[in-house]
Amino acid sequence: MSFGDGPFQDFKLPLVWIAAASVLVAAVVAAVLLLGDRRETLRDDAYGAVRQGTDTVAKPVGAVISAPLHWGGSASDYVRGYLFAVGDNRRLRAELRRTRQINDQVVRLTDENARLRAVLGLATQPPIPMAAGRSVLDARGPFSRSRLIDVGAERGVKVGHPVMSERGLIGRVTGVTAGASRVLLLSDVASRTPVLIDRTDARAILTGDGGPNPQLAYLRGKDAVKEGDLILTSGDGGVFPRGLPIGTAAKGLDGRWRVRTFAERAGIDFVRVLKFEDFSQLVNAKALEGGQMPPYTGSVTTPAETVRAITPSVQPAATAPRPLAARRTERTKRTAPATKRRGPIPYNTYVRQQRERG
């Protein structure tokens, strides 16, 4: 490649050098984009318009391409169900016998739970609204594991909403656009989920590493977990509701405790997005804002009056100085303000006063 007419007309640079310079420029651009990416913050503004636009285009393309797969899957399930009907029948009968034994126990426990809640005056957790959808694209590499589902902002889906399959929690929404949402799976390297071990109530952070079984990090306590323990969401931090099933504990080949997620075992096709944002949506905000707070019944003196009350006054030395004890007694009488009881009143007293006032 030579330069135009002039003193440099015979000057030629090897194209390899110019190509190498292009590689460097492109690498710098990629590095800047990588340093500026904040997808791990899981914030709405961190997702970006480019990603939203890509998801908007990818969703109909993925839906069209995956439609034959879904039809084929349904057809194969129909044929499989016909061929294996006898075996499935026997298995379901055995499962029904086991379930009937548990059913009576569940009814009794539910009734007892409702009576105890009524006695204690506990408010039950209201049902969380949901939006059902289907996954159209699936990224399952070690550096990013996510799904694109066909429900989006038009159904009220927002960033941070948990997403579940029919077996358990699979992840949460990290990007929303009209008609599509990006779900970050629990096994992604950027995924961190507060969990608890059902048997011991021990807490841990479920940390994805790109593999099928995420790790249990920051696990504390002796014998806090053992093989087969049920892992649930803990609700800590208000990220997820408490009690969503995730999987069972297992020891990995590297000696770390990991979780065999229910969703990974069963596959992910139909999903439900729980429109859960944080615990503030579980209370009646209007009742909190409209209600009156109990009045403060402590001292009503102004700050200046308080300062004067506690500052000892200077008296002229016309007479002989009085004994120190007498001066102290007089100062105590002078500085002690004649006020009512300081500090908030007990709750029972406040309730009685409210009733008396009518």
Add this chain to the structure above:
Amino acid sequence: MAFEATRPLDPLHWLIPPMLAALLGAVVFTLPLQLFGLRLPEPVWALAPAFAWAVIRPSVIAPFLVLLMGLFLDLLWGAPQGLWGFSLLVGFGLILGARNVMTGQGFVVLWSWFALMTLVVFTAAYLLTMLDSGVSPDLPGTGLQALPSLLLYPFAHRLIERFEDADVRFK
């Protein structure tokens, strides 16, 4: 034939169609298909054109198309933006620097170089992910993505066979 060999390569012939084919392959392999509990592999289709472009001839446009393919993969897979773009460029730069050694080599030797480029690209992506997330990605999972990517070399070889001798200025 000799007259055709001296014409410069048209980017619309040797750059754009392979890029589009690689992106289409990436989209197809993100389908949520599961057979008997097994899912489709997820090879990095962009490796094949990136390797072929570096071997065929030096180009000012090719690095930016490699970056574009990487950014597309990041958006499609939900990875951090710039991860695959940077990783592919590292491998592309390696092959571009060593292309003189590869000139005239056979199928097996070129496949070995392709395997080396795959190793370099995945190592870069692994290290960048480790730095970005603070977690070491799953090594078996990384291998399960790298192995199908190695099998893409025949596509790169076909591109090289077709366009390597098209412009004798770089032989």
